[in-house]
Amino acid sequence: xxxxxxxxxxxxxxxxxxxxxxxxxxxxxxxxxxxxxxxxxxxxxxxxxxxxxxxxxxxxxxxxxxxxxxxxxxxxxxxxxxxxxxxxxxxxxxxxxxxxxxxxxxxxxxxxxxxxxxxxxxxxxxxxxxxxxxxxxxxxxxxxxxxxxxxxxxxxxxxxxxxxxxxxxxxxxxxxxxxxxxxxxxxxxxxxxxxxxxxxxxxxxxxxxxxxxxxxxxxxxxxxxxxxxxxxxxxxxxxxxxxxxxxxxxxxxxxxxxxxxxxxxxxxxxxxxxxxxxxxxxxxxxxxxxxxxxxxxxxxxxxxxxxxxxxxxxxxxxxxxxxxxxxxxxxxxxxxxxxxxxxxxxxxxxxxxxxxxxxxxxxxxxxxxxxxxxxxxxxxxxxxxxxxxxxxxxxxxxxxxxxxxxxxxxxxxxxxxxxxxxxxxxxxxxxxxxxxxxxxxxxxxxxxxxxxxxxxxxxxxxxxxxxxxxxxxxxxxxxxxxxxxxxxxxxxxxxxxxxxxxxxxxxxxxxxxxxxxxxxxxxxxxxxxxxxxxxxxxxxxxxxxxxxxxxxxxxxxxxxxxxxxxxxxxxxxxxxxxxxxxxxxxxxxxxx
Amino acid sequence: xxxxxxxxxxxxxxxxxxxxxxxxxxxxxxxxxxxxxxxxxxxxxxxxxxxxxxxxxxxxxxxxxxxxxxxxxxxxxxxxxxxxxxxxxxxxxxxxxxxxxxxxxxxxxxxxxxxxxxxxxxxxxxxxxxxxxxxxxxxxxxxxxxxxxxxxxxxxxxxxxxxxxxxxxxxxxxxxxxxxxxxxxxxxxxxxxxxxxxxxxxxxxxxxxxxxxxxxxxxxxxxxxxxxxxxxxxxxxxxxxxxxxxxxxxxxxxxxxxxxxxxxxxxxxxxxxxxxxxxxxxxxxxxxxxx
Numbered sequence: 001x002x003x004x005x006x007x008x009x010x011x012x013x014x015x016x017x018x019x020x021x022x023x024x025x026x027x028x029x030x031x032x033x034x035x036x037x038x039x040x041x042x043x044x045x046x047x048x049x050x051x052x053x054x055x056x057x058x059x060x061x062x063x064x065x066x067x068x069x070x071x072x073x074x075x076x077x078x079x080x081x082x083x084x085x086x087x088x089x090x091x092x093x094x095x096x097x098x099x100x101x102x103x104x105x106x107x108x109x110x111x112x113x114x115x116x117x118x119x120x121x122x123x124x125x126x127x128x129x130x131x132x133x134x135x136x137x138x139x140x141x142x143x144x145x146x147x148x149x150x151x152x153x154x155x156x157x158x159x160x161x162x163x164x165x166x167x168x169x170x171x172x173x174x175x176x177x178x179x180x181x182x183x184x185x186x187x188x189x190x191x192x193x194x195x196x197x198x199x200x201x202x203x204x205x206x207x208x209x210x211x212x213x214x215x216x217x218x219x220x221x222x223x224x225x226x227x228x229x230x231x232x233x234x235x236x237x238x239x240x241x242x243x244x245x246x247x248x249x250x251x252x253x254x255x256x257x258x259x260x261x262x263x264x265x266x267x268x269x270x271x272x273x274x275x276x277x278x279x280x281x282x283x284x285x286x287x288x289x290x291x292x293x294x295x296x297x298x299x300x301x302x303x304x305x306x307x308x309x310x311x312x313x314x315x316x317x318x319x320x321x322x323x324x325x326x327x328x329x330x331x332x333x334x335x336x337x338x339x340x341x342x343x344x345x346x347x348x349x350x351x352x353x354x355x356x357x358x359x360x361x362x363x364x365x366x367x368x369x370x371x372x373x374x375x376x377x378x379x380x381x382x383x384x385x386x387x388x389x390x391x392x393x394x395x396x397x398x399x400x401x402x403x404x405x406x407x408x409x410x411x412x413x414x415x416x417x418x419x420x421x422x423x424x425x426x427x428x429x430x431x432x433x434x435x436x437x438x439x440x441x442x443x444x445x446x447x448x449x450x451x452x453x454x455x456x457x458x459x460x461x462x463x464x465x466x467x468x469x470x471x472x473x474x475x476x477x478x479x480x481x482x483x484x485x486x487x488x489x490x491x492x493x494x495x496x497x498x499x500x501x502x503x504x505x506x507x508x509x510x511x512x513x514x515x516x517x518x519x520x521x522x523x524x525x526x527x528x529x530x531x532x533x534x535x536x537x538x539x540x541x542x543x544x545x546x547x548x549x550x551x552x553x554x555x556x557x558x559x560x561x562x563x564x565x566x567x568x569x570x571x572x573x574x575x576x577x578x579x580x581x582x583x584x585x586x587x588x589x590x591x592x
Numbered sequence: 593x594x595x596x597x598x599x600x601x602x603x604x605x606x607x608x609x610x611x612x613x614x615x616x617x618x619x620x621x622x623x624x625x626x627x628x629x630x631x632x633x634x635x636x637x638x639x640x641x642x643x644x645x646x647x648x649x650x651x652x653x654x655x656x657x658x659x660x661x662x663x664x665x666x667x668x669x670x671x672x673x674x675x676x677x678x679x680x681x682x683x684x685x686x687x688x689x690x691x692x693x694x695x696x697x698x699x700x701x702x703x704x705x706x707x708x709x710x711x712x713x714x715x716x717x718x719x720x721x722x723x724x725x726x727x728x729x730x731x732x733x734x735x736x737x738x739x740x741x742x743x744x745x746x747x748x749x750x751x752x753x754x755x756x757x758x759x760x761x762x763x764x765x766x767x768x769x770x771x772x773x774x775x776x777x778x779x780x781x782x783x784x785x786x787x788x789x790x791x792x793x794x795x796x797x798x799x800x801x802x803x804x805x806x807x808x809x810x811x812x813x814x815x816x817x818x819x820x821x822x823x824x825x826x827x828x829x830x831x832x833x834x835x836x837x838x839x840x841x842x843x844x845x846x847x848x849x850x851x852x853x854x855x856x857x858x859x860x861x862x863x864x865x866x867x868x869x870x871x872x873x874x875x876x877x878x879x880x881x882x883x
Contacts, residue, residue, distance in 0.1 A: 306693025
């Protein structure tokens with residue numbers, strides 16, 4: 001994966017700029033009209049302030065829609081990042097007499113760096129840690145804002161903050177903020193369809209599968225978190241310029257909760273939802289001003305709102321509307337027709353694709369895999385069999401990097417992958433499926449397969465979105481599900497989900513395909529279809545390492561078999577010879 | 593040297609409170625696999641209940657204490673039914689967001705009723721404390737430490753020696769299997785919530801005379817307690833207690849020798865250091881998701 005900026009939806013003129021511009025023209029016309037209205041209409045000061053607040057808050061809430069909605073990570077310190085931007089502009093334009101633009105950029109940079117650091121220290125761990133750490137961070141930032149009087153002016157706050165020369169009037173400044181909102185909204189809106197956005201959604205749906213499909217899970221989460229912080233900083237900088245005064249209580253934990261509530265109410269997955277939620281939660285308290293006369297009451301209601309929304313409307317207002325629309329569109333939009341899938345496994349010319357030497361995996365005293373050697377020949381179907389508990393799946397998990405090997409060496413197509421993380425192994429050419437299916441459940445079949453096709457180092461796709469879709473369609477058609485590409489995963493049968501998982505691996509054009517009990521749970525017709533599919537894959541020269549219990553499938557599909565028992569290799573060789581080997585017979589049937 | 597001993601005593605006393613709340617965190621986490629972000633508010637609500645009965649109404653201290661704990665048990669029931677139970681089949685994220693919502697709701701409801709002015713609650717004993725050589729032992733801190741020690745033993749006895757404790761353990765380890773063995777999982781989770789709420793309440797009542805009774809006391813204690821569970825090793829009972837004590841001591845020394853206004857920040861620094869260098873904590877093991 002390259003730098004985040006490369007993944008942003010900057011229109012790429014060479015590939016598909018014209019249709020994109022035409023498709024999105026209405027958005028920009030609408031945005032231009034809004035900017036014009038903001039600049040042209042005469043508002044009184046009260047309305048102007050509300051609009052300014054809604055505009056800047058929306059940008060901060062967009063950040064939450066990225067981190068929480070797209071990537072499934074929580075951030076309870078958005079007000080702190082908002083505060084970084086606000087104080088950068090506040091202190092920079094007053095105490096330091098710097099230009100507004102410079103301060104705005106500095107505020108964004110500070111928020112981005114703080115977000116990246118916080119994310120890097122916590123995101124390897126579960127989401128609970130992130131929630132607590134962000135709350136703690138938020139509290140520390142508030143402590144510093146109040147106590148470091150020399151730097152921040154303490155509880156008095158910063159006043160007389162300046163605006164840029166260009167937008168001195170409140171109306172002009174509002175128009176400028178609306179323009180920024182429109183641009184940021186556009187980027188966030190299209191983020192889900194970019195490579196980074198797809199990676200974020202994959203991480204949200206299933207981290208393990210994301211890693212195995214070549215996504216650097218940790219880095220994706222850090223990007224999402226840093227991006228959220230950056231938008232918080234930007235929003236805060238604009239806010240400070242708009243209101244000319246900032247003080248610590250505007251950036252407290254309570255404000256972080258307000259941002260969270262806005263995001264949840266509108267619908268966490270989309271910037272439109274964020275804007276709706278923000279607008280409502282700024283307007284409603286204005287209408288219900290009497291609530292503010294009792295301290296706490298207003299936030300208590302927010303807390304109650306959060307519980308009720310989570311319980312009864314988990315996708316928020318916009319989620320509710322958009323969901324119906326997506327379902328309707330999925331059935332009406334005809335998937336494009338695809339060409340035949342081409343598999344061109346990479347090769348270093350050697351005869352052995354996968355060479356495993358002395359591989360061991362110990363869990364405490366248990367030797368689940370103990371000194372196993374496997375050599376998989378190029379272009380062959382190689383089966384790894386053994387009774388339950390013999391270490392097959394552990395071996396596969398060590399091969400794909402989900403477990404770290406205790407000792408031994410794994411060489412894939414001439415590259416030593418023993419110490420690589422799972423996404424790096426995928427980049428090196430490993431593809432795999434899971435026994436218990438791990439698809440990205442909130443995505444369509446096509447999107448799932450696109451993530452596979454996006455494997456770093458996949459030489460079979462050209463540049464741009466269209467090439468990606470094309471490759472994914474080919475893979476889906478190859479497994480016979482091309483006509484249902486735009487359906488959500490939940491509408492497929494178990495057997496078909498397994499095929500989608502295989503298509504996801506095939507789209508990445510792997511050098512070696514690992515299949516973990518592909519026949520498990522399939523009925524006899526489906527098993528026959530699977531067998532046919534394996535033949536068609538093997539016919540294209542792709543090397544397969546398969547684990548399965550179905551001896552008919554194994555003996556017919558595989559030319560070569562390795563047998564494990566109690567973590568050790570007890571037989572290895574040509575299929576028929578191995579299956580007649582006395583040790584293998586006794587391992588399966590018991591000795592006489 | 594005298595000062596160091598004195599600080600050590602105070603640190604262990606305050607750390608014992610973190611340990612009690614941390615224990616509540618760990619118990620709920622083990623039973624439900626979610627962190628209850630309203631755990632700190634349990635302490636705050638219990639402290640306010642004490643203020644209502646013992647101070648405002650002037651009822652006897654012990655009676656107010658029992659009423660407050662009973663109130664916490666009830667809150668545990670309501671919390672489970674209103675916040676956790678409807679979401680039990682969802683992923684952890686909606687659940688923790690709901691508990692955060694509950695925390696905001698509880699804290700601000702109390703604020704709306706009682707106002708922002710901190711309240712004062714007397715300690716349990718008439719005698720303020722005893723002088724033991726160079727160290728002054730505050731009676732309330734002694735009580736806190738004593739209760740914590742008792743509870744640690746009680747916990748051990750309850751979870752290891754009683755049938756109910758074993759059922760609770762079985763539920764936290766494998767819900768499906770537990771229910772196949774005839775254990776009512778929802779009852780066990782209900783008991784866990786009641787127990788954690790009472791535990792959190794107890795911590796709040798004990799610490800109230802040392803600190804002021806305020807709206808913020810819940811979130812402050814909860815953050816420290818959570819940091820304590822990470823330092824000790826997430827999900828580990830002994831770890832939560834050691835972590836709590838360690839944090840109390842670190843914080844007290846930090847406040848004495850480094851800075852008072854940033855006292856609440858030390859927990860965070862220690863937490864981040866642990867997250868970076870030893871995320872599994874002192875006692876914890878890293879658990880990997882199975883493929």
